[in-house]
Amino acid sequence: MRRIYFSICNRRPQLTRDRAKRPPTPAIGRVRALAISCLLSYLVAHLLVMDIGRMVARHGNGALSPDATQLGYMIAIGCLPLLILACFGMWVRYRGIIAVGILGAIAALAGTVLP
Amino acid sequence: MTILISLLSWTITLSCHAWLQPARYHLPPVSRTIQVAMRIVRVIAPMLALGVALTAGPVAGVLVWCATFSIAGMAVAIVVERLAHH
Amino acid sequence: MTRETLRTRMGWLHAWVGFVCGLALVCIFTTGTLAVFDTEITRWMQPEIPALANAQPTDIALDRASRMVRDQQARGMPAFLVLPSARSSVLEILHYDGHEFVGDILDPRTGATIPARATAGGKFFYDFHYSLRGGGVIGVGLVNVLGTGLLVAVGAGIVIHLRALLPDLVMLRLSVSRIRSWLDAHLLAGVLFLPFTVMMGYTGVLVHADRILPATPLATIFRHDAAPARLPASPLALSPVPPLRPLLETARLRLGGRDCGFILFSPDRLGIFASDASGPFMTRDHVDFGLPDGRVLGTTVTRGPVATTLQLMHGLHYARFLPLSLRWLYFVSGLCSTAAIASGMVLFLMKRRRKSGHRAAFRIAEGLCIATITGLPVGILSFLWGNRLLPATLTGREMLEIDVFFFIWAVCGLHGIIRSCCTTSPLSGWREQLVATAALGCGLPLLDAVGDATAWRQWSGIHAGIDGMGALFGVVAACVARRMKDRAA
Numbered sequence: 001m002r003r004i005y006f007s008i009c010n011r012r013p014q015l016t017r018d019r020a021k022r023p024p025t026p027a028i029g030r031v032r033a034l035a036i037s038c039l040l041s042y043l044v045a046h047l048l049v050m051d052i053g054r055m056v057a058r059h060g061n062g063a064l065s066p067d068a069t070q071l072g073y074m075i076a077i078g079c080l081p082l083l084i085l086a087c088f089g090m091w092v093r094y095r096g097i098i099a100v101g102i103l104g105a106i107a108a109l110a111g112t113v114l115p
Numbered sequence: 116m117t118i119l120i121s122l123l124s125w126t127i128t129l130s131c132h133a134w135l136q137p138a139r140y141h142l143p144p145v146s147r148t149i150q151v152a153m154r155i156v157r158v159i160a161p162m163l164a165l166g167v168a169l170t171a172g173p174v175a176g177v178l179v180w181c182a183t184f185s186i187a188g189m190a191v192a193i194v195v196e197r198l199a200h201h
Numbered sequence: 202m203t204r205e206t207l208r209t210r211m212g213w214l215h216a217w218v219g220f221v222c223g224l225a226l227v228c229i230f231t232t233g234t235l236a237v238f239d240t241e242i243t244r245w246m247q248p249e250i251p252a253l254a255n256a257q258p259t260d261i262a263l264d265r266a267s268r269m270v271r272d273q274q275a276r277g278m279p280a281f282l283v284l285p286s287a288r289s290s291v292l293e294i295l296h297y298d299g300h301e302f303v304g305d306i307l308d309p310r311t312g313a314t315i316p317a318r319a320t321a322g323g324k325f326f327y328d329f330h331y332s333l334r335g336g337g338v339i340g341v342g343l344v345n346v347l348g349t350g351l352l353v354a355v356g357a358g359i360v361i362h363l364r365a366l367l368p369d370l371v372m373l374r375l376s377v378s379r380i381r382s383w384l385d386a387h388l389l390a391g392v393l394f395l396p397f398t399v400m401m402g403y404t405g406v407l408v409h410a411d412r413i414l415p416a417t418p419l420a421t422i423f424r425h426d427a428a429p430a431r432l433p434a435s436p437l438a439l440s441p442v443p444p445l446r447p448l449l450e451t452a453r454l455r456l457g458g459r460d461c462g463f464i465l466f467s468p469d470r471l472g473i474f475a476s477d478a479s480g481p482f483m484t485r486d487h488v489d490f491g492l493p494d495g496r497v498l499g500t501t502v503t504r505g506p507v508a509t510t511l512q513l514m515h516g517l518h519y520a521r522f523l524p525l526s527l528r529w530l531y532f533v534s535g536l537c538s539t540a541a542i543a544s545g546m547v548l549f550l551m552k553r554r555r556k557s558g559h560r561a562a563f564r565i566a567e568g569l570c571i572a573t574i575t576g577l578p579v580g581i582l583s584f585l586w587g588n589r590l591l592p593a594t595l596t597g598r599e600m601l602e603i604d605v606f607f608f609i610w611a612v613c614g615l616h617g618i619i620r621s622c623c624t625t626s627p628l629s630g631w632r633e634q635l636v637a638t639a640a641l642g643c644g645l646p647l648l649d650a651v652g653d654a655t656a657w658r659q660w661s662g663i664h665a666g667i668d669g670m671g672a673l674f675g676v677v678a679a680c681v682a683r684r685m686k687d688r689a690a
Binding site: 026027030034042045046049050053067068069070071072073074076077078080081082084085088089090091092 | 205207210211213214218349352353355356357360403406407410411414415416417418505507508510511514
Binding site: 172174178184192 | 369371372373374389394397481516517523534537
């Protein structure tokens with residue numbers, strides 16, 4: 001602790017360098033994060049619609065296809081805002097994006113496995 | 116009639132809800148006994164409202180129950196604000 | 202710089218998504234709220250239609266109607282027949298004009314055409330609500346994106362306010378600072394009408410979910426394969442239609458006693474569909490009859506848990522099964538949800554006025570806000586005024602009514618932006634448009650009474666309701682304008 005304190009105190013003021021390395025304003029970062037969140041969540045929701053449609057049609061008698069797609073819509077439309085919120089809100093160490101990305105990867109894999 | 120009873124029940128419930136937090140809503144405090152009674156009413160009245168609303172059918176009943184909650188809440192908020200103001 | 206927490210991020214998301222989407226969502230919610238009474242507004246806008254309480258269509262009327270449908274179909278118009286219901290006592294022969302269903306109105310007793318004025322009617326609000334008059338692909342898609350934006354903003358709002366959600370359920374402080382009062386009003390309306398807002402947002406997006414989330418791989422959307430060669434349509438002879446009365450009786454029995462809503466005519470068959478008002482599940486169940494003998498071809502009844510759930514979602518959003526009392530609850534809930542969004546937008550501007558009030562972007566945002574929150578009611582009231590002031594026999598008057606609406610609204614938008622950008626007192630734009638709303642709203646009952654007293658007597662409930670709401674909005678707008686003037690002074 002003491003070492004950390006002294007290392008901070010001994011640091012020289014570096015105004016010029018700090019200004020040059022100023023991080024992007026939070027608004028720009030947030031807009032970027034929002035765009036990424038929307039795009040990723042949309043892709044995951046789209047994969048959900050297709051996977052659920054396939055899954056139910058597969059386990060049903062084949063005649064369930066329109067129903068299956070509708071079920072997919074019901075789940076995906078409900079999930080889409082939650083995915084965006086999770087992606088955007090859980091920004092520390094990109095937890096939200098990673099979680100939604102993993103979900104998307106599972107959905108994409110399921111899409112390749114399912115007929 | 117269903118709507119009126121549901122509305123009344125929600126009005127009572129939300130009034131009790133406000134009165135159970137007198138400091139927050141700037142209302143005169145009430146005695147311990149009344150507080151207990153209010154807590155009971157706050158639990159029972161919404162159930163009564165739901166029971167009455169469901170007589171109009173399950174879907175219409177739930178719609179009535181939710182809509183009357185919202186409208187009663189607005190009414191209670193305005194009255195409580197007036198009371199607190201005076 | 203403030204530390205990034207979940208709450209600060211959600212606060213930013215709620216504010217910006219809420220404001221940007223809110224500009225259009227206020228219009229969507231307002232017109233959706235009015236569309237709850239679309240049939241009644243159409244009746245108000247056609248005072249020539251006589252009151253025919255519970256008039257059942259006679260055999261003569263039905264036969265005349267079916268002949269008229271066939272005539273229109275022979276001319277290449279895909280017409281269908283709408284049967285009388287509790288809300289509309291006339292027979293209607295309608296076709297889709299690219300925006301809404303329009304057509305002839307028939308007397309259910311004689312089948313004679315009622316010479317009512319052509320009007321855009323309440324259907325205009327319905328069309329505007331779900332497509333912003335932008336057509337089936339772009340308009341509906343945009344509304345769906347905005348609906349998703351609403352759900353995101355609501356979700357972010359819940360996260361911000363989660364701790365005080367229940368304790369502050371009925372909190373309203375009007376005697377504290379202005380910004381705090383607006384915040385309380387926004388939270389009050391937002392939290393209390395949260396179930397309604399979420400339900401309408403979710404079911405609304407679900408109705409046309411395929412417009413934003415196609416069930417086919419995204420790559421196929423951008424692939425433009427050559428369109429399959431169209432076979433030349435073989436001109437099928439239109440079979441004559443047998444008497445409709447026995448078919449309606451049979452259809453009613455086969456649909457489990459549900460009322461029949463409308464009849465679709467194909468060249469060699471006809472389908473009688475269950476009414477949307479027959480229950481909370483909005484189905485397209487129907488009975489098909491062969492032509493010309495009228496034999497039953499089959500009954501289509503959609504069942505199954507998913508289909509039933511979806512029908513319920515549609516039924517909840519369209520609210521066609523609701524009795525009048527519940528319709529009013531929907532109307533009030535819609536108004537309060539609109540107020541929640543509008544108050545949020547006002548709050549957004551108030552919070553930023555001190556810091557960014559001088560910026561052009563802020564001024565334009567405020568101008569757009571004025572156009573949306575106060576300009577839209579002026580446009581809607583002008584639409585109703587236009588219905589009474591335009592000559593009843595004018596050709597193409599339904600489009601003129603719509604033009605009046607858009608023209609006045611555009612003028613309001615321009616006025617709002619000019620007032621916001623070019624004057625030192627930005628509140629003047631709000632105040633002047635509120636005064637216009639007050640004048641048009643309070644004048645509506647007078648205009649209606651002067652126009653046609655017979656209609657007032659026949660449809661007293663509808664006229665009292667619409668004129669009363671107009672006057673009420675006028676009075677509220679006058680009170681708000683007066684309060685703003687007092688504060689400014």
